[in-house]
Amino acid sequence: MRTSVAARVTQHTIAYLFAVVSLYPVFLMVISSLKSTIEIFTHPLSLPSKVSFSAYKKLLGEMPFGTYFLNSVLTSTVSMILILVCCTLASYYIARTRYKWNGALLFLFLIGLMIPIKLGIVPLFLLMKDLGLSNTPWSLIMIYTAIGIPLGIMILSAFFRTLPKELEEAGRIDGCSDVQILRMIIIPLMRPALGTVMIINFVTAWNDFFFPLIFIQDTVMKTIPIGLMSLFGEYASDWSTLFAGLTLASLPMILLFIFASKQFMDGMTAGAVK
Template sequence: MRRTFALEIVMVAVAVAFMFPVYALVTLSLKDPGQISRSPLSLPSPPSLGNFGKAWTAAALGPSLMNSTIITAVSLVALIALGSFAAYFLARARSRWGYGLYILFLLGIILPFQLGMIPLYQLVDRLGLLGTHAGMILFYTGIQLPFTIFLYTGFIRALPREYASAAQIDGASHLTAFTRVVFPLLRPITGTVLILNAVFIWNDFFTPLLYLGGSGFETIPVSVFAFVGQYVSDYGLVFAGLVLGALPIVVIFLLLQRYVIKGFSTGLKG
């Protein structure tokens, strides 16, 4: 009994430690400069929503939000389509070269992409995709594909082969069996793939700064960074801009968090 109570106390303390930055972020975004200087961590009295409107206009978050949405959404579609189909082949392949190809994809997870940042930048530049949505989508699809294949392969290996075999006996091709039988069963791991990749792509700062800087297609993190540097003395505006930049991905995570847990618990055991 005492041990359980002690564990509960520890978990509550950990939860408070994790929630405190979120509390400070939201609280400061709802205060005017006078309230921040008098009592920065107290509850806003009264709360002010004016910072959000000013931050939205001053940081030009509208175009940045659209750029982030386009890059993230198209990259996710490409990752789910390519990753799931490639993982289906690798999970069902019985040959040695199929297993070797799977190991090669795993190396893409282990090796940091920063090692190839300069050659990748030169390649995108030579393709004429520097400063474009297409260049970023191509980059994120390539970088995150090994991780996506890893997640899908573990889940597919846990699925009985009889599902696809029955469809093929009825005359379905491998592609038809995958799209109509196997892929609908991948919903839990697809949710996991979606949210983990979305968080990475949406929050990435260095790559968009390098590939999109000065192009007019900057994403949310790059725009918020420039905004913070310009309004660093007005903490209310700064924190309001941070909240607006993080809010979309937080909402998506809250909606899909159950798929993350379900996908890991079901798929990685395979």
């Protein structure tokens, strides 16, 4: 009994230590946004001597941060929805139909995980230019969707195979079509996998710096990572405003994680009951 209590205390202590180590950079980012740039360099790890929201006022008043924020929301959300729709349909076909080419089809999708997409940046740039999508959010949406589909299909197709086929057979007996079975029976049980795919692809698109730097030139089309780059000057950088922007930019990811975590737990409970 004592051994189990000691082991539990040890586990909780280690878990709390990991939580502190993980959350401390976030805490440091928030308190740095409430300091001046001089205080950040003189007392980087201390609490602000005087709480100041001037960095947030400058960020929201003198910079088009709202435009950057909406552009990031648009590209990340639309690409995430397209990935979920495409991966769900393709994974259902691969996992539930029996054709000799299914293995080759799955391998074809997984090739996308093996080849770095940045190697094809020149053909991609020329393709977007020829399609008239350069310097528009749709160039980023198409690229993020293409990047996310291989991993999404790998996760969802593996999850599809763990679901019992008796659920689908029962739905067909009740007169459901394949679309109704997928929408009313399969997708509610797939919340854990869908939540995982959602978080991975949203964070990837939200934090991406490389592709917006290549495909976006106009200020009104820039996303948050590219927009905040203007705070880095040749001789000086506005670190307090930068930390304020990073703090506001992290809020959607935190909310998405909380939402997806709830869906994850609900999906596990629904699967256990059925």
